Amino acid sequence: xxxxxxxxxxxxxxxxxxxxxxxxxxxxxxxxxxxxxxxxxxxxxxxxxxxxxxxxxxxxxxxxxxxxxxxxxxxxxxxxxxxxxxxxxxxxxxxxxxxxxxxxxxxxxxxxxxxxxxxxxxxxxxxxxxxxxxxxxxxxxxxxxxxxxxxxxxxxxxxxxxxxxxxxxxxxxxxxxxxxxxxxxxxxxxxxxxxxxxxxxxxxxxxxxxxxxxxxxxxxxxxxxxxxxxxxxxxxxxxxxxxxxxxxxxxxxxxxxxxxxxxxxxxxxxxxxxxxxxxxxxxxxxxxxxxxxxxxxxxxxxxxxxxxxxxxxxxxxxxxxxxxxxxxxxxxxxxxxxxxxxxxxxxxxxxxxxxxxxxxxxxxxxxxxxxxxxxxxxxxxxxxxxxxxxxxxxxxxxxxxxxxxxxxxxxxxxxxxxxxxxxxxxxxxxxxxxxxxxxxxxxxxxxxxxxxxxxxxxxxxxxxxxxxxxx
Amino acid sequence: xxxxxxxxxxxxxxxxxxxxxxxxxxxxxxxxxxxxxxxxxxxxxxxxxxxxxxxxxxxxxxxxxxxxxxxxxxxxxxxxxxxxxxxxxxxxxxxxxxxxxxxxxxxxxxxxxxxxxxxxxxxxxxxxxxxxxxxxxxxxxxxxxxxxxxxxxxxxxxxxxxxxxxxxxxxxxxxxxxxxxxxxxxxxxxxxxxxxxxxxxxxxxxxxxxxxxxx
Numbered sequence: 265x266x267x268x269x270x271x272x273x274x275x276x277x278x279x280x281x282x283x284x285x286x287x288x289x290x291x292x293x294x295x296x297x298x299x300x301x302x303x304x305x306x307x308x309x310x311x312x313x314x315x316x317x318x319x320x321x322x323x324x325x326x327x328x329x330x331x332x333x334x335x336x337x338x339x340x341x342x343x344x345x346x347x348x349x350x351x352x353x354x355x356x357x358x359x360x361x362x363x364x365x366x367x368x369x370x371x372x373x374x375x376x377x378x379x380x381x382x383x384x385x386x387x388x389x390x391x392x393x394x395x396x397x398x399x400x401x402x403x404x405x406x407x408x409x410x411x412x413x414x415x416x417x418x419x420x421x422x423x424x425x426x427x428x429x430x431x432x433x434x435x436x437x438x439x440x441x442x443x444x445x446x447x448x449x450x451x452x453x454x455x456x457x458x459x460x461x462x463x464x465x466x467x468x469x470x471x472x473x474x475x476x477x478x479x480x481x482x483x484x485x486x487x488x489x490x491x492x493x494x495x496x497x498x499x500x501x502x503x504x505x506x507x508x509x510x511x512x513x514x515x516x517x518x519x520x521x522x523x524x525x526x527x528x529x530x531x532x533x534x535x536x537x538x539x540x541x542x543x544x545x546x547x548x549x550x551x552x553x554x555x556x557x558x559x560x561x562x563x564x565x566x567x568x569x570x571x572x573x574x575x576x577x578x579x580x581x582x583x584x585x586x587x588x589x590x591x592x593x594x595x596x597x598x599x600x601x602x603x604x605x606x607x608x609x610x611x612x613x614x615x616x617x618x619x620x621x622x623x624x625x626x627x628x629x630x631x632x633x634x635x636x637x638x639x640x641x642x643x644x645x646x647x648x649x650x651x652x653x654x655x656x657x658x659x660x661x662x663x664x665x666x667x668x669x670x671x672x673x674x675x676x677x678x679x680x681x682x683x684x685x686x687x688x689x690x691x692x693x694x695x696x697x698x699x700x701x702x703x704x705x706x707x708x709x710x711x712x713x714x715x716x717x718x719x720x721x722x723x724x725x726x727x728x729x730x731x732x733x734x735x
Numbered sequence: 736x737x738x739x740x741x742x743x744x745x746x747x748x749x750x751x752x753x754x755x756x757x758x759x760x761x762x763x764x765x766x767x768x769x770x771x772x773x774x775x776x777x778x779x780x781x782x783x784x785x786x787x788x789x790x791x792x793x794x795x796x797x798x799x800x801x802x803x804x805x806x807x808x809x810x811x812x813x814x815x816x817x818x819x820x821x822x823x824x825x826x827x828x829x830x831x832x833x834x835x836x837x838x839x840x841x842x843x844x845x846x847x848x849x850x851x852x853x854x855x856x857x858x859x860x861x862x863x864x865x866x867x868x869x870x871x872x873x874x875x876x877x878x879x880x881x882x883x884x885x886x887x888x889x890x891x892x893x894x895x896x897x898x899x900x901x902x903x904x905x906x907x908x909x910x911x912x913x914x915x916x917x918x919x920x921x922x923x924x925x926x927x928x929x930x931x932x933x934x935x936x937x938x939x940x941x942x943x944x945x946x947x948x949x950x
Contacts, residue, residue: 280934281927285908289927291934293945301827304770314921318935320946329766346766346789353768390945395851397826411850413828414770415857415920423924425931428853429907461753462820463848495823497849516946525943561753585751679825681762700757700824702780 267536269433270466270500274408276532278391280425289425293390296376297324297363297417299354300681301395301526303326305418306357316361317424323359323385323417325366326351327375329681332644332671338369341462342402345681374647374673377401377614382647384514388503388530393420398614398697400491404484406533408468411492422705431498433543434467435535438475440550445731447624448479448486448712449616449695452723453555454547455495456567466542470535471501475549481510482618489615492695493562502534516556531695554730556601557699559589564699567715568729574598587636592701593709594689601711601727605637607692609722610704611668612644613696619657621695621715626659628719628733633727634667642669642684644676668722680705693721736788736859738917742840744813746884747803748877754817755824756851762835763788771828774836778804805835808883812837816873817844821931822862832860841888843895845870856910859917863886863895863904873902890915 268276280289297305302324302723309315316322328352334341337425342348351368358365366372372379377398380386382410386402393399395417402409412426420426438451456463484501491499501507508527511517512576518526533573535541553567563579564586566572574580575597578586591599611617611625622645634641643663645651651673654660660670678683678696686692686708699710709728720730739770764776782804784797798805804812815834821844822830822838831854834842841861855862865873876897877884887896888913895902900942913920924931939946 281930283909285910287907287909289924289931291931291938300765303768304828305772307768309923312921313877317931344766350766350768364940372862387945390940395826397824411826413831413850413854413857415854419921419924421807422921423928423931424935425924425927426925427920461823462846465820465846492824497819513740518947522947526942529942538815561755563753580752582752586755588751653881678764679757683764696757698757700755703757703762706761706780706786 266540267538269472269535269539269541270406270502270533271408271431271498274389274391275430277389278408281725282377286429287427288430290391290428292420292424293321294385294392295322295417295420296380296392296394297322298328298376298396298500299326299350300328301414302355303357304414305421306361308418309361309421314422316363316421319362321424322363322421322621324354324363324367325373325376325379326354326368328675328679330674331682332370332674332684334677335368335672344682349596359518371648371652374650375614375675377489377615378618378646378650381405381481382513382514382649383640384517386535387511387517387526388507393426395673397492398489400497401485401489401614402480403488403491403499404501405507406501407497410497421718431468432466434464434496434543434545435541436469436471436545436547437473438547438549439473440475440548442475442549443552445554445716445734446549446552447714448483450489450555451549453492453557453562453565454552455545456490456562458547459494459545461493461561461563462492462495464491467496468498468500469494471499476501477504480620481507483622490562493697501628503530507682507683511605525626527688535698547573554714554717555718556727557587558593558595558601560592560699560701561589562697562699562712564589568601568727571598571600602729604691604727605725606693606721607639608640608686608690608692610692610694610696611642611718611719612646612675612676614646615697616695616715617644617646617650619653622650622654622659625715626662627720629666629723632666632723635721637725638722640669641667641722642671642677644671644675647673676705679703692729693718736917736919739840739861740913741887741889743885743887744840745808745811746811746814746816746873746877746886747812749815749817750874752818753820753823756822756830756848757825759830760827762776762816765827765829770832771798771836773833776839777837777880778802812886813840814886815842816840816870816877817841819845819867821847823848826850828854828858831855831860835860843873853859854912855880857920859914861890862916863888865895865902865904869902
């Protein structure tokens with residue numbers, strides 16, 4: 265009998281029962297809640313007189329609609345009355361049902377996918393869900409983590425299970441040695457370019473190979489984070505010593521005897537050497553250039569030294585999507601991206617707002633200035649603790665001296681629910697995860713890239729090959 | 736949840752691939768606290784020429800006359816026929832609520848975003864997967880129609896039809912039963928309450944560190 269994949273192991277570990285048509289009930293160890301996708305779920309509980317199944321499995325935090333300034337004022341600091349009501353509703357619901365909340369003024373507040381691992385709320389071997397597609401992030405710690413809709417949030421609150429179907433297994437192996445200036449963001453963008461935004465539909469994707477083993481847990485989170493942009497609900501990386509070192513000492517991680525017991529189990533969280541995958545993808549990274557999106561789908565990606573494809577080389581025979589994207593982005597087929605002037609820079613999001621991202625940016629911008637043509641360059645740390653650490657390490661001072669705005673934590677300009685957004689036709693170098701039409705603001709033009717590429721763009725005022733700056 | 740049995744309705748074509756949930760319901764409307772009242776905001780960025788928000792009355796906004804949902808008979812559409820990977824991106828169930836509140840009952844496409852697909856079932860919408868060729872065939876019939884194209888979807892028989900033409904589709908038995916009866920999935924799952932409790936008890940013993948609360 266063939267061995268099991270990591271996904272198979274996590275699946276069987278949590279399988280409560282399989283119903284007659286193959287729909288399964290999967291036990292959920294942790295649910296993370298936020299203000300946008302939970303109010304209707306709590307309403308549903310109230311409507312049917314239901315209570316949360318297991319309170320200690322849940323944690324809530326406001327992150328999506330919160331402003332990234334005036335945090336010290338708490339709720340009153342939210343100028344948008346509707347957003348304020350939503351954040352207040354989350355607090356009210358948590359108080360009513362007894363769910364633990366990191367509120368707006370809590371030092372631990374932050375983007376839900378940053379604080380989970382940071383607090384040790386995310387532990388290897390767990391199932392984790394959240395009403396947010398980027399829940400895949402947590403798979404970096406060998407957890408089965410999936411984004412769900414609000415009805416499912418309510419379902420998990422009420423039953424501690426998810427009704428779901430088993431996914432197929434895909435393994436993505438990055439081969440070769442990572443060149444300087446190339447990191448996890450480039451790897452995941454290259455994968456999405458290769459398999460497309462629908463390529464991972466119906467799969468859990470495990471990232472493997474020496475390149476992945478050499479990545480920090482934070483970088484693995486970037487990889488798993490954008491797995492959903494490849495169409496797959498879950499991304500995974502096997503447990504190893506890097507994971508163990510990351511988890512130890514986190515506030516909610518087990519200690520002492522419990523930790524030893526947990527680590528014994530965690531050591532099994534890898535695909536068996538004879539496990540078979542439904543699909544295997546290999547990507548050679550030795551010659552990978554920094555990746556940048558040119559269009560309105562994360563699969564519209566090129567190396568920064570390349571050109572936008574010609575219409576003849578469009579991904580689909582039907583070029584209407586490509587033409588629509590080019591038109592929206594104000595670009596032409598065959599055009600290079602190098603030198604393209606930008607209006608705004610956004611460094612943040614659950615993809616790239618952890619301390620290592622900020623350190624890499626600080627290394628690059630120290631002693632430099634944001635270019636005069638850049639109207640706004642904002643850095644939004646992933647959590648209050650990331651913010652405090654960046655300040656303690658002197659990174660914040662470097663950003664501010666370079667002309668960046670240093671903000672409080674939240675999802676911010678990744679989805680533009682607060683006042684951080686793009687205006688019509690504004691072009692942005694962004695470290696976030698989606699370049700959809702209107703994603704960062706109606707009519708805004710997003711180019712996704714790594715944190716150091718966004719930093720290089722900020723300093724030069726246009727899209728730049730960061731490798732030139734590293735020489 | 737409204738049971739789904741047979742729907743005969745007008746088709747609105749969205750032939751483009753990769754239509755994401757941000758496009759279906761932009762961020763502004765994620766601030767709403769309710770599960771209903773999103774129909775006027777479906778495809779908001781394309782549908783209106785003037786800006787909108789939760790607190791702006793949509794009837795006071797200027798509509799984009801060239802956008803299909805503003806044109807009769809599509810204003811009364813009940814079936815979307817779309818390109819591949821429909822509903823990719825954000826998990827926001829609000830996108831499904833917007834489709835439902837507009838009056839959409841079913842979506843036919845070659846493939847769907849995984850989370851969106853699940854969200855449809857949880858709101859009584861039927862996502863039907865047909866082959867790329869079949870979807871193109873329906874879109875071609877639609878574009879040739881002088882009047883609007885009406886399709887009949889019979890969930891019991893698992894068919895989409897237009898006159899003599901019939902396209903059968905697959906659906907999981909459990910999902911079909913839930914849609915036909917308009918079942919509440921939580922109520923269904925709670926029938927397995929004992930199994931869940933037993934599983935949890937066993938887990939508590941095997942993986943005790945997962946059940947320690949607080950710092």
